[in-house]
Structures are given as structure tokens and as C-alpha cells.
Amino acid sequence: MKEIKIKDKVFEEYISAETIQNAVKEMAKKMNADLKDKDPLFVCIMNGSFMFASDLMQQLDEFYEVAFARYSSYSGTESTYKLKEVMPVTQSLEGRIVVILEDLIDSGFTMMHVKKHFYDLGAKEVLIATMLDKPAARKCPVEADYVGISIANDFIVGHGLDYDDYGRMYNDIYKIKLS
Ligand SMILES: O=P(O)(O)OC[C@H]1O[C@H](OP(=O)(O)OP(=O)(O)O)[C@H](O)[C@@H]1O
Numbered sequence: 001m002k003e004i005k006i007k008d009k010v011f012e013e014y015i016s017a018e019t020i021q022n023a024v025k026e027m028a029k030k031m032n033a034d035l036k037d038k039d040p041l042f043v044c045i046m047n048g049s050f051m052f053a054s055d056l057m058q059q060l061d062e063f064y065e066v067a068f069a070r071y072s073s074y075s076g077t078e079s080t081y082k083l084k085e086v087m088p089v090t091q092s093l094e095g096r097i098v099v100i101l102e103d104l105i106d107s108g109f110t111m112m113h114v115k116k117h118f119y120d121l122g123a124k125e126v127l128i129a130t131m132l133d134k135p136a137a138r139k140c141p142v143e144a145d146y147v148g149i150s151i152a153n154d155f156i157v158g159h160g161l162d163y164d165d166y167g168r169m170y171n172d173i174y175k176i177k178l179s
């Protein structure tokens with residue numbers, strides 16, 4: 001099994017890029033059916049969602065409006081449980097159906113706060129589409145409306161996800177190897 005080393009940690013192959021693409025295609029089918037003619041605003045939550053957002057957008061039937069925002073709460077492999085708004089969304093959310101594009105829901109801390117924040121900014125409806133979901137890690141009550149793949153509670157990197165900002169460029173996903 002292929003292994004990679006990032007700084008002090010070793011990771012092993014976990015989910016192939018092909019498996020991710022197939023899951024994203026299935027998500028896109030549902031989203032195409034649900035969102036057509038609703039003029040949703042897609043908001044990519046940077047940094048982690050850049051690859052997922054790109055994959056998904058190539059599978060959507062319509063050319064929707066896209067915005068970007070950046071929130072950060074992790075240091076190394078642990079949540080700080082402090083959400084930093086590094087880059088707010090610049091478009092008005094007033095009265096819009098907003099679809100958050102997220103790479104991963106782990107504790108749910110990020111999504112719980114971002115979803116509430118987007119309602120506070122006037123969104124009519126806030127939906128969440130996540131490439132990956134770790135239900136066993138959940139500490140905050142939030143669920144996604146569209147989930148690509150549910151995974152176990154392991155720290156992962158690749159396909160946008162980082163360990164201290166490295167590892168995002170891998171197309172496949174790797175999970176941490178505990179020694
Ligand atoms: O459900 P949670 O426990 O809140 O974890 C999920 C969040 O953690 C990661 O972001 P991070 O804060 O590492 O920022 P990044 O996307 O810039 O890497 C990931 O991209 C999610 O946004």
C-alpha cells in the first residue's frame with residue numbers, strides 16, 4: 001500500500017481519486033435535479049474545498065453564480081474550536097438559496113458556525129454539500145444535505161485537505177498511519 005510522509009507524519013492510501021470522482025458525479029446528479037431554476041449561490045469554503053468545488057462544478061448542468069469565503073479552525077491535526085473568518089464572502093446573501101461547498105465535516109464546528117452566519121447575513125436557505133463526512137466525529141449538531149462519501153474517524157489529507165498546509169495537491173486521499 002502506497003505511503004507518503006508529510007513533515008513528522010506518515011499517511012497511507014485510503015480513497016482513490018476515481019472513487020471521489022464517482023461520488024461527486026452522484027452528488028451532482030441530485031443537485032442538478034434539486035437546484036435547476038432556483039438560481040443558487042455556491043460558496044466554496046477555502047482552502048480545503050478548492051478541488052472538490054472544481055470537480056463538482058464540472059458536473060453541474062447549469063452555470064451558477066460562485067463565491068468564495070475562507071474559514072479556518074485547525075492547527076495540525078486538531079481543531080482549536082476557534083473559527084477565524086480569514087476571508088468573508090463578498091456577494092450579498094440576502095434572500096438567496098446558498099449552497100456551501102465543503103471538503104469535509106468532522107466535528108461539525110466549522111459548518112455549524114458558517115451555516116448560522118450565512119442565515120444571519122440574510123440567506124433564505126442554506127444547504128451544505130460536502131465531499132466527505134465523518135459522522136462518528138460529530139460534536140456539533142449539523143448535517144449536510146449532500147454527502148459524497150462517509151468515512152471513519154481518521155485524520156486524512158489529499159484532494160484539498162492538508163496537514164499544516166501540505167498534502168492538498170494529492171489527487172487521492174490518504175489517512176494517517178498511527179505508530
Ligand atoms: O468539522 P470541523 O471539525 O470544523 O472540521 C472541518 C473543517 O476543517 C478543515 O478546515 P481547516 O480549518 O483546516 O481550514 P482549511 O480548509 O483552510 O485547511 C476542513 O476544510 C473543514 O472546513
Ligand SMILES: Nc1nc2[nH]cnc2c(=O)[nH]1
Pocket residue numbers: 074104106107154155156157161162163
Ligand atoms: N486535513 C484534514 N483537515 C481536517 N479538518 C477536520 N478534520 C480533518 C481531517 O481529517 N484532515
